Amino acid sequence: MSNPIRARSPSPVRKVAAAVKDSKAPAITRAAAILRLLGRSDRPLGVQAIAKELGLVPSTCLYVLRALAEEELVSFDADTKRYALEAGVLTLARHWLRRDPFNDLAQPLLDRLAQRFGLTMLGVQAVGLDHMIVVAMAQSGSGFQLSTQIGSRFPALISATGRCIAAFGDYPEAVLKARFDQLRWDDPPAFEDWMAQLRQTRAQGFAVDEGQYIAGVTVVSAPVWKGAGRPVHALVAIGIGAALGRELGALQDALVEAAGALSGQLGGGA
Amino acid sequence: MSNPIRARSPSPVRKVAAAVKDSKAPAITRAAAILRLLGRSDRPLGVQAIAKELGLVPSTCLYVLRALAEEELVSFDADTKRYALEAGVLTLARHWLRRDPFNDLAQPLLDRLAQRFGLTMLGVQAVGLDHMIVVAMAQSGSGFQLSTQIGSRFPALISATGRCIAAFGDYPEAVLKARFDQLRWDDPPAFEDWMAQLRQTRAQGFAVDEGQYIAGVTVVSAPVWKGAGRPVHALVAIGIGAALGRELGALQDALVEAAGALSGQLGGGA
DNA sequence: GCGAAACATTCAATATATAGAACACCATTC
DNA sequence: GAATGGTGTTCTATATATTGAATGTTTCGC
Known part of the structure; x- marks a missing residue:
């Protein structure tokens, strides 16, 4: 692979x-x-x-x-x-991309953040609770990069973005549990801990995964709303945990701000 | 549209x-x-x-x-x-793109040429004699741009790239004529003139369309070989004819050189 | 260069996907 | 608030897509 x-x-x-x-x-x-x-x-x-x-x-x-x-x-x-x-x-794919303004609007934001923090940035779309798909990507171009590709699929509830999808999706706990049990992490959290993280995600408006999905890799994810209801998109930052260090705080702020701005452009409620 | x-x-x-x-x-x-x-x-x-x-x-x-x-x-x-x-x-599209090394290898070349000449550059793939598809694109980012999108389709024999496909494809003249008659140009060439242009294209290794397909727009196209037989790919430069001026010669040289280098990487014959 | 295996392809019988009407469910409108 | 026109959806007989064996066609080994 x-x-x-x-x-x-x-x-x-x-x-x-x-x-x-x-x-x-x-x-x-x-x-x-x-x-x-x-x-x-x-x-x-x-x-x-x-x-x-x-x-x-x-x-x-x-x-x-x-x-x-x-x-x-x-x-x-x-x-x-x-x-x-x-x-x-x-x-077909071109038509699909053109149909959703998220795909056009997210790109410049991702480019800017990737540049500023030297990270790989993703725009992600959730497809129900089954999985999410990478629809936009930006890389800083310098140094080593964690890379994935547009069109790549991941289980919907995995990692930081999974916490966003779960936290803001308003799904019954039983449904989440069933999906959660099928996930594969490098360092799997207990379901109770994960549920606590969902509450925290709701409170702070973004989610973080520090090496749980993939050891040594930190993922930060902030939801993007298009309208009322559950968010279907998210902006995601991926970096080597050790290299991020004290920049993590600034990254979180910038990511949440970008996601908020994007939600505004897309006409999404808070 | x-x-x-x-x-x-x-x-x-x-x-x-x-x-x-x-x-x-x-x-x-x-x-x-x-x-x-x-x-x-x-x-x-x-x-x-x-x-x-x-x-x-x-x-x-x-x-x-x-x-x-x-x-x-x-x-x-x-x-x-x-x-x-x-x-x-x-x-599906991601898998298709990954399957063909042209799509990865062409991008940096297109980026460089787009930057150097301030043009829109395309990587194009022919699908038989029916049409061609834009599979890669680069834009200089400065000033006005002629734009198209990845996945866009055009009739196979149109414009400069069409001349390349026809010139190096070794198709019977009757077949070409049938397709040629269905094309729509702003300033349609006569079939005999077009056939002469094919000979010239074969001789010089690239094709030019100066405002015939679209008035005022100059298109330069050079074929890329992957193996023996007919070429399926081409590198294309698109610019406002008037703005190109005396840079046209340098552009042609650079395009042919890039196409040649790419053919080499793909293991294509001369 | 021959035989045989593996392959793509055709063909005819039948299980079944499809067409068209009937049904259920909204919205409007009177 | 009943009636109307517009939906999406189910139902069933039949035209037909699918199947598995038969037929060409290539490829490989000896």
């Missing part, structure tokens, strides 16, 4: 079979699984390889691939008979 | 019906059409609106949307019953 900050590991592929069963449009479930598999693979794949990996019937797999190729979501090399992701996915 | 450099206009939506007929996996055709429609729309849409726009049966449309939502390619607001693109498309 080329991702220094680990994202969730690929789920057991045999889940595809179960998902297909319940769906009223199984072809789409299969198509999505194929797209994800092709994305995961670092080389183009043939029909058989795809079908075997996902537990699909080869002929069905072929028809799905042809339909995807027709839509330019998948490329087909007529010589090698191999399939790969095609640039069409990029077009 | 928020795109100063015009991309192809959305195709007649009634084509969906025809495409669905011929496919062995019509659900996927429908799903792709829905995703594109949602991308095009600047607001979330309801089931009926989507179905009507694409000529689909509402119930079928609902099932497709549910499947897409299950795959997190589409978001569903339970309160308003509206659907929109979801962040999952971004995850």
Whole structure:
């Protein structure tokens, strides 16, 4: 894996079979699984390889691939008979990014903070309680950097941002507990301690994770509101804990201020 | 439209019906059409609106949307019953970008050239003879800029890059003619002149478009090879023709040099 | 250069995704 | 406050997408 900050590991592929069963449009479930598999693979794949990996019937797999190729979501090399992701996915992603003003407005703020503190900054969007996705990133460019990529996914409740999502989301404790128990930390907090941290997060308006998710790495996260209800975005700072030192206070202030300003621009209530 | 450099206009939506007929996996055709429609729309849409726009049966449309939502390619607001693109498309795009070293390697070159000449620079990938897609972009940041966005699509044979694709693609003249006739330029060249320009492009290793595609805008494009065969990528410079003036020569040299260096890194033949 | 394995692809029977009507649920409007 | 037009959603018969075996097609080993 080329991702220094680990994202969730690929789920057991045999889940595809179960998902297909319940769906009223199984072809789409299969198509999505194929797209994800092709994305995961670092080389183009043939029909058989795809079908075997996902537990699909080869002929069905072929028809799905042809339909995807027709839509330019998948490329087909007529010589090698191999399939790969095609640039069409990029077009969709561009439209998605354009649809949400957060993605445009967050970037300059992230750039400035990354520059000022020499850190990696992220803009993150929560997708329900399942996970969050990195939608914007800025790096200072100097020295070592912790890096992740736009589009990377993480469990929704992990680390500092997870505390923000939980703290301001107004979810029942039982629901949080169920999700919490599935998280994997380097230094897992006890659920009671974590709940106490949520209260603190609510009180101070931001969350901090000092080496619990990843040893030695400090993460600071502040929620961004777009309207009433629960926040779906957050600004995140990631740095080596030891290197941050006494700058941590200033970073927290700057992050909260930026998140507040952004909430204002997006028309979000407090 | 928020795109100063015009991309192809959305195709007649009634084509969906025809495409669905011929496919062995019509659900996927429908799903792709829905995703594109949602991308095009600047607001979330309801089931009926989507179905009507694409000529689909509402119930079928609902099932497709549910499947897409299950795959997190589409978001569903339970309160308003509206659907929109979801962040999952971004995850796919990230994987696509990572798969091709061109996307990583081109960026620093584009940055440098954009800075040096104060222009907008693009990395472009051809998708057959249908169109090309912007996969990387750099802007100088100072003054007025012609802008487009990553993921934008253009007809494959248009402008300077189109000449590169045609010149080095080794396509039959009849095929080129058919595509050429569908292009829309501000100042369309005659086919014979265009063919002559292709010969010149082959000879000098790059192509120039001085106000033909868009009046007043000069485009310079140099092909990038990844292996043997036809080039699929190109580096592109876009600037106001009048402002370029005598820098054009230096720009051409720098662009060709960068494209050559990139071809070398990618293991492309001459 | 031959045989055989592995592959992509086609084909026909059937399980099932889909179409269209019926239903339920809001909002407005009279 | 009943009626109307607009939603989203369920239901069921049928057209059809899917399946698994059969057929070409390539690739590999000997």
